[in-house]
Amino acid sequence: MSATPPSAELRARVLAAASAEPVSPRGAGARRTTVVLVAGFMVPVAISLYLGWPSSGGRPFAYVATLAVAWLAVGLAATWGGVSRGQSMLGRSTAVRIVVATLTPAALLATSLVAALAWPQTLHDDATMGSHLVCVVFTLLCALGPLAAFAIVRRRSDPVAPRLTGAAIGAASGAWGALAIELHCGHASPTHIVLGHLLPVVMLTLVGVVIGDGVVAIRARSGSR
Amino acid sequence: MLAAADAPALHSGALMHVASRGLPRPRGRSVSVAPRAEADVAMERYAEGDDASFGLVYDALAPRLYGYLLRQTRDRARAEDILQQTMLNMHRARASFIPGAEVTPWAFAIARRLLVDSLRRNKREVLSDDGELDPGPDRGPMADEVAQARELATRVERVLAKLPQSQRAAFELIKNEGLSVAEAAQVLGTTVAAVKLRAHRAYEALRGALGDVLGTVEEGKP
Numbered sequence: 001m002s003a004t005p006p007s008a009e010l011r012a013r014v015l016a017a018a019s020a021e022p023v024s025p026r027g028a029g030a031r032r033t034t035v036v037l038v039a040g041f042m043v044p045v046a047i048s049l050y051l052g053w054p055s056s057g058g059r060p061f062a063y064v065a066t067l068a069v070a071w072l073a074v075g076l077a078a079t080w081g082g083v084s085r086g087q088s089m090l091g092r093s094t095a096v097r098i099v100v101a102t103l104t105p106a107a108l109l110a111t112s113l114v115a116a117l118a119w120p121q122t123l124h125d126d127a128t129m130g131s132h133l134v135c136v137v138f139t140l141l142c143a144l145g146p147l148a149a150f151a152i153v154r155r156r157s158d159p160v161a162p163r164l165t166g167a168a169i170g171a172a173s174g175a176w177g178a179l180a181i182e183l184h185c186g187h188a189s190p191t192h193i194v195l196g197h198l199l200p201v202v203m204l205t206l207v208g209v210v211i212g213d214g215v216v217a218i219r220a221r222s223g224s225r
Numbered sequence: 226m227l228a229a230a231d232a233p234a235l236h237s238g239a240l241m242h243v244a245s246r247g248l249p250r251p252r253g254r255s256v257s258v259a260p261r262a263e264a265d266v267a268m269e270r271y272a273e274g275d276d277a278s279f280g281l282v283y284d285a286l287a288p289r290l291y292g293y294l295l296r297q298t299r300d301r302a303r304a305e306d307i308l309q310q311t312m313l314n315m316h317r318a319r320a321s322f323i324p325g326a327e328v329t330p331w332a333f334a335i336a337r338r339l340l341v342d343s344l345r346r347n348k349r350e351v352l353s354d355d356g357e358l359d360p361g362p363d364r365g366p367m368a369d370e371v372a373q374a375r376e377l378a379t380r381v382e383r384v385l386a387k388l389p390q391s392q393r394a395a396f397e398l399i400k401n402e403g404l405s406v407a408e409a410a411q412v413l414g415t416t417v418a419a420v421k422l423r424a425h426r427a428y429e430a431l432r433g434a435l436g437d438v439l440g441t442v443e444e445g446k447p
Contacts, residue, residue: 160334
């Protein structure tokens with residue numbers, strides 16, 4: 001459909017530039033991705049170990065277990081929809097990524113409210129602003145590893161909607177951070193869940209927008225016009 | 226800048242598609258299907274470790290991408306630069322290429338992203354001649370036809386230029402570049418229904434503005 005084909009000189013230039021910048025084939029890439037993801041998830045594991053064995057902290061064990069399973073499911077779903085690309089090099093559809101970016105905190109909140117209604121004694125506790133802040137900080141710290149790993153895996157991969165992909169990555173990493181801290185936090189009141197556990201997920205979603213623009217987006221290398 | 230010989234080709238393809246809407250498009254299909262499959266297979270082999278296959282990926286995709294970029298930039302040097310960047314981005318994604326993934330929409334999406342970035346950096350250079358094409362030298366007996374085609378292409382270009390960017394992009398990817406609606410939706414990051422609607426609106430705008438020309442074209446068809 002082109003009126004004028006590109007010059008043979010351009011072909012030679014492109015192939016020479018590719019040769020000058022060797023890239024490993026897919027097998028090596030898959031191994032690298034695995035290493036990056038394992039390393040990223042070691043961060044929340046290490047922080048969890050630092051905080052000690054998971055504890056219900058006075059909360060009903062069934063409540064903690066139910067919430068952990070529900071948030072694990074949210075984390076897996078967010079990672080599936082927001083980080084993995086499915087069968088397309090362009091990633092999952094825009095709608096899926098919007099759902100991940102916007103509904104991940106909502107899903108965490110909804111499951112926590114359902115759990116709180118099932119165990120009404122968790123609706124009130126003595127959480128203070130200080131305890132909210134501690135959970136915010138540790139949730140962010142726990143999410144840093146998955147966030148970095150997801151950003152590396154999706155680096156320079158999205159030419160269409162990188163900010164949205166970044167937001168989805170941020171939300172997914174936030175879900176993992178929230179899960180890690182939920183296993184240690186002794187507070188269960190909805191106020192604490194929102195301020196201590198879900199606020200950092202929203203913050204990470206916004207940080208993800210910036211990461212998407214700077215890391216996930218495809219850009220021309222310097223030196224080009 | 227673009228040579229005169231390229232001028233009628235700019236949007237004459239779009240014009241003919243508008244005129245023949247609803248009719249089979251054997252030419253467009255036969256041109257686009259083979260390279261697409263070829264590119265998929267070549268990229269798959271390249272991702273598996275066959276270094277020589279990158280040349281096949283280039284051969285399968287470069288003419289279409291270059292045509293698209295040339296139509297958008299009207300600048301050979303810039304089109305070549307963006308094409309090179311596109312191919313190198315694909316090369317860098319070798320290790321993460323998904324088995325069975327379609328290469329063509331991915332390549333067009335990369336090219337479009339780099340094109341948009343390039344145009345943003347060079348806003349003042351875009352369509353500095355306000356959409357008018359270089360008239361070029363008189364080409365003898367065919368001069369009238371060339372001039373007529375050039376004028377039609379210019380009119381199409383003007384109508385498209387007045388459309389919202391989303392409608393124009395959808396129309397051009399489908400009608401000019403031969404992408405399927407689903408592929409165009411991937412490139413534009415939207416739904417198939419949205420692309421259909423945008424392309425339809427662009428078509429209606431063209432039909433409204435070029436009704437007289439379309440009548441002439443349709444009368445002249447065998």
